[in-house]
Amino acid sequence: SDNDVTADQVVSALEKTFGVHQGERRNHTKGTCAVGEFVGSQDARVYSRSALFSGKPVPVVARFSMPGGNPKVPDTARIPRGMALEFRLPDGSLQHMTMLNTPVFGAASPQTFLDDIVAKTPDPATGKPDPEKIKAFKASHPDSLPQAEFLAKHNPPPSWVNSSYFGIHAFKFVNRDNKTTLVRWRFVPEDGEKQLSDDELKSAPKDFLEEKLIDRTRGGPVRWQMVLTIGVPGDNEDNPTLPWPDDRKAVSIGTLTISSATPQKGAECENINFDPLVMTDGIEPSTDPVLLFRSPAYAVSFSKRLNGK
Numbered sequence: 001s002d003n004d005v006t007a008d009q010v011v012s013a014l015e016k017t018f019g020v021h022q023g024e025r026r027n028h029t030k031g032t033c034a035v036g037e038f039v040g041s042q043d044a045r046v047y048s049r050s051a052l053f054s055g056k057p058v059p060v061v062a063r064f065s066m067p068g069g070n071p072k073v074p075d076t077a078r079i080p081r082g083m084a085l086e087f088r089l090p091d092g093s094l095q096h097m098t099m100l101n102t103p104v105f106g107a108a109s110p111q112t113f114l115d116d117i118v119a120k121t122p123d124p125a126t127g128k129p130d131p132e133k134i135k136a137f138k139a140s141h142p143d144s145l146p147q148a149e150f151l152a153k154h155n156p157p158p159s160w161v162n163s164s165y166f167g168i169h170a171f172k173f174v175n176r177d178n179k180t181t182l183v184r185w186r187f188v189p190e191d192g193e194k195q196l197s198d199d200e201l202k203s204a205p206k207d208f209l210e211e212k213l214i215d216r217t218r219g220g221p222v223r224w225q226m227v228l229t230i231g232v233p234g235d236n237e238d239n240p241t242l243p244w245p246d247d248r249k250a251v252s253i254g255t256l257t258i259s260s261a262t263p264q265k266g267a268e269c270e271n272i273n274f275d276p277l278v279m280t281d282g283i284e285p286s287t288d289p290v291l292l293f294r295s296p297a298y299a300v301s302f303s304k305r306l307n308g309k
């Protein structure tokens with residue numbers, strides 16, 4: 001059962017499939033650091049008393065990343081894109097949001113996540129994953145299909161600034177009257193959502209995302225609107241592979257501004273563990289077992305890389 005899957009097991013599987021890159025993240029290894037600020041809107045305070053939504057600018061350290069433990073994965077890979085944010089509040093507390101550019105995740109349980117990584121273990125004969133094992137994984141894990149379908153229909157973006165990023169899990173917002181609201185959130189880019197064409201995907205170089213982000217921020221700040229979706233009673237809070245119905249109320253609750261970007265080596269984001277359970281008063285986790293499993297898994301990866309392993 002799921003309860004048997006451990007963080008160590010998952011990190012070991014990541015190491016077996018992608019190799020160990022000393023001092024580096026075991027997942028989302030390739031990435032770029034950035035900094036900026038967030039300004040929350042009054043509308044958020046109906047739902048959350050978090051200081052994040054005071055209306056005053058809150059400094060943010062961000063990291064854009066490619067999933068998987070391969071530091072050289074090409075920027076054209078048909079896999080999700082990640083955006084992690086650390087909000088540094090005036091009282092010294094932190095809020096993390098660690099997101100992907102897909103509205104749903106590819107696993108409803110830690111077991112599916114583990115089985116996915118194991119299915120991608122390179123075959124010693126070819127040095128590549130065995131297509132039969134990947135097929136068998138898909139057939140036996142229907143919860144992996146909604147995200148795979150989204151990735152099949154949406155080509156990767158030409159730039160980090162041309163994606164929406166989704167919190168994916170349900171979370172709880174708690175307001176001043178202790179009223180709890182089940183929510184999901186996403187960040188919608190002011191530069192617009194864009195996708196590479198099939199031809200562009202074939203001709204694009206291996207590495208372009210980092211350079212384009214550095215150039216784009218030199219030309220001026222990049223913004224995303226934070227959009228909150230309000231759940232209604234009965235909406236699922238424990239399955240990140242299933243979206244809520246489209247007609248749920250959505251409220252714009254703040255603006256993220258990214259002002260500069262740098263390679264990750266030695267930069268501020270490098271030694272942050274973007275554990276999604278780091279939260280301020282007014283924002284709380286749901287019962288989603290995948291969300292709750294992330295924290296121990298990130299801790300194992302973080303302590304290894306911090307110790308130079």
Ligand code: HEM
Binds near residue numbers: 113272301
């Ligand atoms: C069972 C589920 C999951 C496991 C086991 C897992 C595991 C990991 C690990 C080990 C890391 C590297 C941590 C570090 O060394 O700092 C990581 C990074 C990351 N994960 Fe997950 N993850 C899971 C689910 C998710 C989900 C659902 C999302 C998005 C909603 C997500 C988004 C990210 C992002 C964006 C990063 C990079 C963070 C950074 O820039 O440092 N992961 N994940």
